[in-house]
Amino acid sequence: MIPHTEALSRLLAPVTPVGTEIVSLAQSSGRIVARTVQARVSNPPADVSAMDGYAVRSADSATVLRVVGTSRAGEPFSGTVHAAEAVRIFTGSIMPEGADAVLIQENARLEGGTIVATAPVPDGSFVRRAGQDFAAGQDVVQSGACLNARAIGLLAAAGHVWVEVRRRPRVALLTTGDELSLPGDPLPPGGIYNSNGPMLSALVHAAGAEPVLLPPLPDSREDVAAVLAGLRDIDLVISMGGASVGAHDVMRDALSMAGFAPDFWTIAMRPGKPLMHARKGSLSCIGLPGNPVAALVCGIVFVLPVIARLQGRTSYQVPTESATLGCDLGGNDMRFDHLRARLTFDENGDTVATPFSKQDSGMLSALSQADALVLRPSHAPAARAGERCRIIRLAPLGL
Amino acid sequence: MIPHTEALSRLLAPVTPVGTEIVSLAQSSGRIVARTVQARVSNPPADVSAMDGYAVRSADSATVLRVVGTSRAGEPFSGTVHAAEAVRIFTGSIMPEGADAVLIQENARLEGGTIVATAPVPDGSFVRRAGQDFAAGQDVVQSGACLNARAIGLLAAAGHVWVEVRRRPRVALLTTGDELSLPGDPLPPGGIYNSNGPMLSALVHAAGAEPVLLPPLPDSREDVAAVLAGLRDIDLVISMGGASVGAHDVMRDALSMAGFAPDFWTIAMRPGKPLMHARKGSLSCIGLPGNPVAALVCGIVFVLPVIARLQGRTSYQVPTESATLGCDLGGNDMRFDHLRARLTFDENGDTVATPFSKQDSGMLSALSQADALVLRPSHAPAARAGERCRIIRLAPLGL
Numbered sequence: 079m080i081p082h083t084e085a086l087s088r089l090l091a092p093v094t095p096v097g098t099e100i101v102s103l104a105q106s107s108g109r110i111v112a113r114t115v116q117a118r119v120s121n122p123p124a125d126v127s128a129m130d131g132y133a134v135r136s137a138d139s140a141t142v143l144r145v146v147g148t149s150r151a152g153e154p155f156s157g158t159v160h161a162a163e164a165v166r167i168f169t170g171s172i173m174p175e176g177a178d179a180v181l182i183q184e185n186a187r188l189e190g191g192t193i194v195a196t197a198p199v200p201d202g203s204f205v206r207r208a209g210q211d212f213a214a215g216q217d218v219v220q221s222g223a224c225l226n227a228r229a230i231g232l233l234a235a236a237g238h239v240w241v242e243v244r245r246r247p248r249v250a251l252l253t254t255g256d257e258l259s260l261p262g263d264p265l266p267p268g269g270i271y272n273s274n275g276p277m278l279s280a281l282v283h284a285a286g287a288e289p290v291l292l293p294p295l296p297d298s299r300e301d302v303a304a305v306l307a308g309l310r311d312i313d314l315v316i317s318m319g320g321a322s323v324g325a326h327d328v329m330r331d332a333l334s335m336a337g338f339a340p341d342f343w344t345i346a347m348r349p350g351k352p353l354m355h356a357r358k359g360s361l362s363c364i365g366l367p368g369n370p371v372a373a374l375v376c377g378i379v380f381v382l383p384v385i386a387r388l389q390g391r392t393s394y395q396v397p398t399e400s401a402t403l404g405c406d407l408g409g410n411d412m413r414f415d416h417l418r419a420r421l422t423f424d425e426n427g428d429t430v431a432t433p434f435s436k437q438d439s440g441m442l443s444a445l446s447q448a449d450a451l452v453l454r455p456s457h458a459p460a461a462r463a464g465e466r467c468r469i470i471r472l473a474p475l476g477l
Numbered sequence: 478m479i480p481h482t483e484a485l486s487r488l489l490a491p492v493t494p495v496g497t498e499i500v501s502l503a504q505s506s507g508r509i510v511a512r513t514v515q516a517r518v519s520n521p522p523a524d525v526s527a528m529d530g531y532a533v534r535s536a537d538s539a540t541v542l543r544v545v546g547t548s549r550a551g552e553p554f555s556g557t558v559h560a561a562e563a564v565r566i567f568t569g570s571i572m573p574e575g576a577d578a579v580l581i582q583e584n585a586r587l588e589g590g591t592i593v594a595t596a597p598v599p600d601g602s603f604v605r606r607a608g609q610d611f612a613a614g615q616d617v618v619q620s621g622a623c624l625n626a627r628a629i630g631l632l633a634a635a636g637h638v639w640v641e642v643r644r645r646p647r648v649a650l651l652t653t654g655d656e657l658s659l660p661g662d663p664l665p666p667g668g669i670y671n672s673n674g675p676m677l678s679a680l681v682h683a684a685g686a687e688p689v690l691l692p693p694l695p696d697s698r699e700d701v702a703a704v705l706a707g708l709r710d711i712d713l714v715i716s717m718g719g720a721s722v723g724a725h726d727v728m729r730d731a732l733s734m735a736g737f738a739p740d741f742w743t744i745a746m747r748p749g750k751p752l753m754h755a756r757k758g759s760l761s762c763i764g765l766p767g768n769p770v771a772a773l774v775c776g777i778v779f780v781l782p783v784i785a786r787l788q789g790r791t792s793y794q795v796p797t798e799s800a801t802l803g804c805d806l807g808g809n810d811m812r813f814d815h816l817r818a819r820l821t822f823d824e825n826g827d828t829v830a831t832p833f834s835k836q837d838s839g840m841l842s843a844l845s846q847a848d849a850l851v852l853r854p855s856h857a858p859a860a861r862a863g864e865r866c867r868i869i870r871l872a873p874l875g876l
Contacts, residue, residue, distance in 0.1 A: 103660065104690070107679045108875065121841065123667055128839070152655030154667050170656070170767075172667045212842045219845070227683060227776075227876045228845045231676025231769055235669070235841050239661035256551030257569070261502065262638035268522055268553050268571045270634070277630025280506045284626060291503070368569075370630055377626075400826040426865055427799040440527070442520065442634050443611045446618070446627045466825055474873030476507065477626045 079346040081456065082379055082414055088341075089355055089380055093362060095390035096313055099245045103233055106225045108286050109243035110389040114221045118237035120209035125173040128204045132164040132186055132193055133177035136201040143181075143193050149174055164193055173205055180204035212236060222392030224286075247287040247313040247388040249381075251278050253294045254302060254328065255319040255368065260294060273442060274318040274373045278366070281377045282316075284476030285385045302332035312361065313388055316381060317354070319368035329354060329365055338363055346456055348413040349439035350376040371439040375416045375451065378470065378477065396470060398453065403467045404432025408460050415454035418445055419469065431469050448472060478745040480855065481778055481813055487740075488754055488763065488779055494789035495712055498644045502632055505624045507685050508642035509788040513620045517636030519608035524572040527603045531563040531585055531592055532576035535600040542580075542592050548573055563592055572604055579603035611635060621791030623685075646686040646712040646787040648780075650677050652693045653701060653727065654718040654767065659693060672841060673717040673772045677765070680776045681715075683875030684784045701731035711760065712787055715780060716753070718767035728753060728764055737762055745855055747812040748838035749775040770838040774815045774850065777869065777876065795869060797852065802866045803831030807859050814853035817844055818868065830868050847871060 098112040127133065127149070134143060143164040149155040149171040159165055159176035167173070167180060178201055185197040212218055218236045219229050225241065233241065251274075258272040259265045272294055279289040290312065295301045309315065317329055333340040338356035342365075345353045349372035354365025364380060366373045378396060386394035402424065407417075417433035424430050431452050434444055450469040461467065497511040526532065526548070533542060542563040548554040548570040558564055558575035566572070566579060577600055584596040611617055617635045618628050624640065632640065650673075657671040658664045671693055678688040689711065694700045708714065716728055732739040737755035739762075744752045748771035753764025763779055765772045777795060785793035801823065806816075816832035823829050830851050833843055849868040860866065 103675055104678060107682050119664070119670070121669065122839070123669060150655070152657075152665070152668060170669075206837075206839055210837070211840050218842060224872075225679075226872065227676050227679035228773060228841070228847075228871070230679040231672040231773065232841045232845045234660045234675040235672035235769065237660050237664070237670055239659075256549070258551075260638075261633045261636050265518070265636070266551070269551060270520065270522060270569075271518070271636055273630040273634035276502055276633040277626050279503060280624075280626035280629045283506050370634065374627060374630065398826075399828060400822075423799075427797075427867055428865070429798060438605075438609070440521070440605055441610050442627070442631045443617060446631045448627075466827070468826060471873075472627070473623075473625065474870075 079344045079412065082345050082347040085343055085345050085353055086380060086383060089362065089364060089384055090387055092357060093384055093387040094360070096244055096247050096388050098242050100240050101243055103230055103239050103241060106230060106241050106243060107227070109225050109241070110286070110391055111219055111221055111223045111225060111241060112244050112390060113242045114217050115219045115233060115236070115238060115241065117212045117214050117216050117218050120214045121211040121235050122206050122208055124208045126206050127167045127169060127171050127173060127180045128206045129180055129182045130168050131180045131182040131204065133159060133167045133174050134164045134179055134181050134195075134199055135159060135161060135177060136179040136199050136203070138162065141195045143195065145191055145193060147174070178202060178205065222390055224391065244389045247385055248290055248311060249282045249287045249314045249316060249385065250290045250292055250309060250312045251275055251282070252292045252302070252305065252315060252317040253319050254297055254317065255294070256296050258294055258319065273370050274368065277370060277374060278316055278318065278377055278381070281374070281381065281477055282385070285382055286389060287385045297328050299328040299331040299335065302328060303335035306332060306336035306338065306363070309361070314384060315361065315363040317363060317365045318373050333363065346413050347379070348415045351413070353380070369439055370442050371445050374445065374477070378451070378475065379416075382475070397474070398468050398470050400466050401429040401431040401450070401469045403452070403461055403463055403465050404430045405463050406461065407433065407454065410454045410456065410458040412456045414456050417452040417454060418448035419450050419452045420447070421449040421471070431467060478743045478811065481744045481746040484742055484744050484752055485779060485782060488761070488783055489786050491756060492761065492783055492786040493759070495643055495646050495787050497641050499639050500642055502629055502638050502640060505629060505640050505642060506626070508624050508640070509685070509790055510618055510620055510622045510624060510640060511643050511789060512641045513616050514618045514632060514635070514637060514640065516611045516613050516615050516617050519613045520610040520634050521605050521607055523607045525569050525605050526566045526572060526579045527568065527605045528579055528581045529567050530579045530581040530603065532558060532566045532573050533563045533578055533580050533594075533598055534558060534560060534576060535578040535598050535602070537561060540594045542594065544590055544592060546573070577601060577604065621789055623790065643788045646784055647689055647710060648681045648686045648713045648715060648784065649689045649691055649708055649711045650674055650681070651691045651701070651704065651714060651716040652718050653696055653716065654693070655695050657693055657718065672769050673767065676769060676773060677715055677717065677776055677780070680773070680780065680876055681784070684781055685788060686784045696727050698727040698730040698734065701727055702734035705731060705735035705737065705762070708760070713783060714760065714762040716762060716764045717772050732762060745812045746778070747814045750812070752779070768838055769841050770844050773844065773876070777850070777874065778815075781874070796873070797867050797869050799865050800828040800830040800849070800868045802851070802860055802862055802864050803829045804862050805860065806832065806853065809853045809855065809857040811855045813855050815869075816851040816853060817847035818849050818851045819846070820848040820870070830866060
């Protein structure tokens with residue numbers, strides 16, 4: 079048995095980012111930036127007012143000022159502000175020539191065409207400097223970043239309408255098993271529906287890659303080998319169901335027949351023990367356990383980081399956080415455990431993670447009720463309710 | 478000024494869920510279930526083995542057993558197990574008639590066609606009961622749930638291939654402002670690019686709704702009214718830029734001209750002070766501040782919950798969690814504050830939230846660097862580094 083961290087390192091080592099494409103900013107949500115982007119303009123483009131009020135000269139000793147014009151958004155005042163003058167100005171509008179501070183309207187009394195300042199105005203008051211947010215030429219979004227609403231807003235403000243991103247990795251999903259039918263297809267007596275294909279498809283989609291759900295195959299090495307050998311334009315293969323240590327294991331032979339160099343590992347983790355890795359040219363195949371709960375957990379632990387590497391995401395790690403343990407736990411054996419757990423909040427608002435008392439890895443219904451996985455390292459000592467633990471929250475992963 | 482919680486209640490009160498549609502399970506990721514789904518089959522469909530081994534009768538006192546057949550996945554043993562008999566069985570395969578327990582292969586020594594049990598086998602050992610995961614007819618996914626990979630796996634296992642979900646709410650985004658150009662369009666001197674449209678579009682998309690980005694309009698009440706009056710098949714309108722308290726405010730007039738009943742509020746929150754709400758028939762319009770940082774924060778606080786209500790999500794709240802404050806903070810005034818902050822981890826792995834020292838609401842670049850918003854309620858007393866605080870994490874929201 080090897081630690082799952084070692085398995086992950088070995089899976090990641092040969093993976094390199096996929097190619098790039100151009101997408102419009104409007105279509106870029108969730109995509110991974112392939113080239114650091116520089117601002118094309120400065121923001122603000124010039125010194126602007128941070129408040130509604132009057133643009134003035136701070137050196138001005140006059141307290142009664144003549145209003146000589148207005149600076150509106152999109153319609154700046156084109157003249158110059160001289161001594162004893164002011165220009166009406168609104169938030170975000172460009173400071174006129176000569177003015178260096180803003181008298182906010184709360185401190186100005188309007189009397190006909192003049193204003194009376196009821197408070198002194200220090201140099202630079204309520205002025206946002208040109209380029210204070212970002213200057214033209216400055217990096218605004220880094221290569222490897224995932225584009226979210228804020229980054230998209232920033233790119234728009236910086237004048238960009240196209241972004242070079244990694245194309246979505248194409249991930250083929252291959253399920254094998256004589257007993258499996260896709261939902262909606264006829265189910266023979268004693269047969270079960272294929273849940274791994276649709277479930278891992280959704281995981282791949284949530285990770286920002288493109289799932290390619292291959293037709294399910296019987297446990298036949300020839301059939302599996304033919305499909306594997308015929309794959310084109312695929313960046314990663316995930317197989318499920320053929321990797322058990324039982325007598326039905328056909329995947330090793332099929333991979334060899336299809337020209338892959340297979341490598342089978344037993345991983346010191348739970349759920350999920352057998353893990354397969356094979357490589358042909360630049361294409362990796364990861365074989366997940368057939369048990370759906372184990373398949374999902376191994377999908378989180380192994381597939382998400384591999385997809386992130388294909389996407390060129392920098393230093394991606396599956397996000398973990400700390401929580402308070404909600405119940406006592408016995409000492410762990412050598413297998414790193416991922417306990418399905420409910421999250422609640424204590425009186426301080428702190429997250430409390432309480433593993434289900436029954437950790438049956440056959441229970442898809444219990445898995446669907448879980449909010450998080452509580453991480454129990456190999457040989458972790460017994461833990462008491464109230465101690466800190468580390469968790470992976472599932473909903474934020476879209477899982 | 479009204480508390481933002483009151484504003485939110487008033488925004489949510491009139492909102493009802495949109496209609497439903499049928500999507501295929503393969504296309505259902507992120508959609509909201511509109512009708513509770515029952516399992517069509519039981520899982521497991523019959524008693525099955527939880528391990529590789531031999532199906533036996535636990536009452537059997539014999540320790541030498543004749544192997545009379547094999548039960549494989551998809552190919553069950555059709556006979557009956559009698560005294561002193563065993564059937565070779567694999568994980569997930571159906572228990573044969575007569576057998577009630579599994580002798581795991583680690584406890585069996587194979588000698589020709591017989592096995593020798595090296596340990597006793599209690600009744601029910603390593604047998605997973607029919608329906609242990611879920612029984613036919615049982616609710617498996619509730620109305621109002623967001624479909625993630627696990628729910629999709631569960632629906633597949635339960636025999637479903639179509640799901641009734643809420644259609645994606647169509648959210649129109651209207652930006653006004655004489656100074657605004659869409660990125661890529663010509664930028665007049667002193668003009669700025671429209672970041673709110675693309676940014677809030679991405680927020681709407683991340684929330685699972687369909688953004689409809691309307692052509693940006695000048696600050697003209699007639700133009701805005703014409704667009705508002707002409708809207709069709711829209712479930713929510715978000716306007717930005719016309720809601721400031723400055724002289725350029727045309728939105729109130731435009732809404733009235735278009736038949737909306739407008740209601741302007743000043744909200745005791747920061748960033749974001751003016752908020753607009755208007756209603757025409759079943760259509761709400763929410764007016765966000767024009768400042769992009771305030772627009773995003775108000776989008777999180779107000780737009781996400783309204784979209785969730787349109788989607789029929791049950792008891793949705795923007796997820797908050799607790800963290801350790803990374804620096805001292807002064808006492809707060811009456812405006813509920815949302816401080817842009819970085820997250821780090823202390824030596825126990827606990828989340829530490831450190832607000833940026835400069836909370837300039839004009840800084841899109843700083844907003845894009847933030848990991849979270851630290852929530853500072855109205856009149857919160859000064860707080861010291863090390864105290865607990867509540868935060869909204871941005872990345873898990875896709876923002």
